[in-house]
Amino acid sequence: GPTGGGPVVVMEAGAFGLSADWGAVQVRLAARGIRSCAYDRAGLGRSDPGPSPRDGVAVASDFEAMLAASGEPGPYIYVGHSMAGLYARLFTGRNPDRVAGLVLVDAATPEAAEIPGATKFISGFATASRLAGWGATIGLFRPVSPWMGDRIGLPPDAAADKRRAFGSGVHNRWAAREVAQWMAASSQAGELPGYAPSLPVAVVTAGPEAGREAWKRFQTAPARASTRGYVRNVDAAGHATLLGEGFADEIVKAVLFVRGDGAATE
Numbered sequence: 001g002p003t004g005g006g007p008v009v010v011m012e013a014g015a016f017g018l019s020a021d022w023g024a025v026q027v028r029l030a031a032r033g034i035r036s037c038a039y040d041r042a043g044l045g046r047s048d049p050g051p052s053p054r055d056g057v058a059v060a061s062d063f064e065a066m067l068a069a070s071g072e073p074g075p076y077i078y079v080g081h082s083m084a085g086l087y088a089r090l091f092t093g094r095n096p097d098r099v100a101g102l103v104l105v106d107a108a109t110p111e112a113a114e115i116p117g118a119t120k121f122i123s124g125f126a127t128a129s130r131l132a133g134w135g136a137t138i139g140l141f142r143p144v145s146p147w148m149g150d151r152i153g154l155p156p157d158a159a160a161d162k163r164r165a166f167g168s169g170v171h172n173r174w175a176a177r178e179v180a181q182w183m184a185a186s187s188q189a190g191e192l193p194g195y196a197p198s199l200p201v202a203v204v205t206a207g208p209e210a211g212r213e214a215w216k217r218f219q220t221a222p223a224r225a226s227t228r229g230y231v232r233n234v235d236a237a238g239h240a241t242l243l244g245e246g247f248a249d250e251i252v253k254a255v256l257f258v259r260g261d262g263a264a265t266e
Contacts, residue, residue: 008074028252088102092199202257205233
């Protein structure tokens with residue numbers, strides 16, 4: 001997108017994600033004259049590995065260094081998907097003057113770890129992630145990556161990058177290392193103050209609310225606590241497809257709300 005059109009939108013992908021995840025959203029933002037930046041965390045996508053452990057502090061520190069090296073001026077609108085909700089709290093808590101607003105996309109919160117069964121789910125996800133790293137390393141994922149690599153529904157160039165990462169042993173191993181640090185990142189984020197009530201916060205969630213009421217309450221809490229909050233649940237979207245071409249406009253609406261360019265319609 002062009003320079004000088006308001007705060008730069010910076011995007012953090014969720015677990016096993018990379019910059020390509022935001023391909024559909026970035027195309028739509030650029031069409032509206034909004035500048036955005038997505039990146040690959042250490043060891044993921046096209047980025048070199050970084051120091052371990054890959055906990056929340058490591059991710060936030062890398063993100064700060066990336067922004068400093070980019071030359072893109074702040075403050076920023078931070079958009080985070082899934083596990084990046086933890087990184088959003090960390091980055092904002094460490095850099096309150098550099099965040100103009102937040103968009104949380106079907107995102108986790110540190111408090112959600114308190115839900116009964118959440119620890120068991122996260123532990124199971126970490127185990128599955130380690131197995132995925134092993135499977136990708138020995139080449140099990142490459143034959144199916146043309147069909148399974150892009151479960152988001154991305155534009156062609158981004159979809160190709162997503163499929164390449166899906167079959168990559170390096171990408172999957174380093175993604176598994178992040179997931180293994182989920183509880184540590186949650187604790188690190190939870191130690192920081194919550195978002196200031198004056199901070200604009202938009203929350204976009206996916207899937208039916210029935211049966212997930214407690215999780216949805218934790219997800220939407222940051223927007224409900226804000227004096228400029230926006231909440232939108234997209235019943236027809238999935239956790240991944242919410243980022244894709246079918247639903248990307250919902251994320252764009254949330255960005256516009258945080259920028260002050262649009263208002264909540266629901």
